Amino acid sequence: MDRQNKNRRGLLVILSSPSGAGKSFHSRILRDWDPSIRFSVSATTRPPRIGEEDGVDYHFVSREEFKDMAAEGEMLEHAEVFDNLYGSPKAPVKAAMGAGQDTLFDIDWQGGQQIRNSSLGNDVVSIFLLPPSMAVLEGRLRSRGQDSEAVIANRMAKSLDEVSHWAEYDYVLVNDDAQACAEKLKAILTAERARRERQISLNDFVRQLQTEYEDQE
Secondary structure: OOOOHEEEEEEEEEOOOOOOOHHHHHHHHHHHHOOOOOOOOOEEEEOOOOOOEEOOOEOOOOHHHHHHHHHHOOOEEEEEEOOEEEEEOHHHHHHHHHHOOOOOEEOOOHHHHHHHHHOOHHHEEEEEEEOOOOOHHHHHHHOOOOOOOHHHHHHHHHHHHHHOOHHHEEEEEEEEHHHHHHHHHHHHHHHHHOOOOHHHHHHHHHHHHHHHHHHHO
8 A cells, every 4th residue: 555645646547347347346446455545426417316425426416517517627527328417527636636645437438538638647547457258247247137138238239349448548457366456456556656757756855865965975
């Protein structure tokens, strides 16, 4: 776990995968590993479902409010899905970055592309999780026992489209071993946090080293 958050800029960590490939599971693993990682809470125009809490599950806003936020550049990414608008508010992400806190995004390739092309794109780390096979992916969807054949077929078609964008990501992992995949995710974050350009206090530290050496001469 990184204990030097105050000495670096926070990351925007995009974790994408087809439905059933382990995105939600590994999001929980990362946040258990480092509780300082915040999860980006999306804004949406759809009504709350039973048990959902405003500001925790989603920021529930009207269509007019959402469109105003998007028009004023307050969304990092946004899209319309099944007649409802969804998006990632920019302000809490920028605040987290300034505090050296990473933000995790559970979004698809289109949302990820918008964030990479935004003003905060230099601090994006994008990771795509591939299933071991499409047969395994379909089996996971069926094992949930919640969807009809038509819904499963639609999800599989969408999954194939998601997989076709794998090469647009910085890192691609095959999730055939959950524990091994989790360790690779942790290693990626550890390395990305240590990149020179993200260490905002390095200039002062190096100057201190130089001053100490010059004082000894």
